[in-house]
């Protein structure tokens with residue numbers, strides 16, 4: 001018998017990303033965002049959801065662009081800090097000792113120390129309730145050489161991204177490889 005928890009944002013796994021934006025004056029800001037995920041393959045798109053009160057919300061409305069910076073496990077404290085204070089109060093990247101670099105295509109900064117970066121341009125903003133969902137078209141994916149595997153792609157076990165546990169407010173790192181997608185289920189398909 002399952003226990004009911006009612007309507008809540010209680011689901012696993014949830015990523016936590018650092019979203020980079022420029023303000024009107026071109027100052028870089030970064031915020032922790034857990035309400036995000038892939039939402040389309042062609043064109044490649046992601047959504048992130050933000051409250052209107054955040055500087056990141058205002059910056060995306062202004063610049064129509066943002067970067068998604070995927071943290072490795074060793075950067076979880078920096079990401080948490082990005083979620084504790086607004087860029088209206090502190091220069092977060094400066095305080096965290098991290099370097100903002102201008103994206104090659106999108107009008108947004110990325111964080112040099114983060115191993116995987118998506119450059120995005122705003123496609124649509126969808127008012128949902130407390131949060132507004134921003135759909136960003138992925139214009140480019142940037143990855144550090146040391147997280148690129150033998151198949152020429154950035155690999156999860158090299159990046160070691162941070163997972164977030166909503167409601168409990170815990171951070172986790174990823175575990176072992178289980179198997180291949182679109183293959184592992186064939187054992188059952190062919191039974």
Ligand SMILES: Cc1cc2nc3c(=O)[nH]c(=O)nc-3n(C[C@H](O)[C@H](O)[C@H](O)COP(=O)(O)O)c2cc1C
Pocket residue numbers: 016029030031032033034035036049050051053054055056057079080082083084085086087088164
């Ligand atoms: C783990 C974590 C996840 C968060 N996820 C979101 C989110 O998905 N959307 C949001 O609006 N705020 C989220 N926040 C809060 C923002 O990061 C926070 O309000 C931040 O101060 C906004 O910064 P800014 O004003 O510089 O944009 C999260 C915070 C933490 C610690």
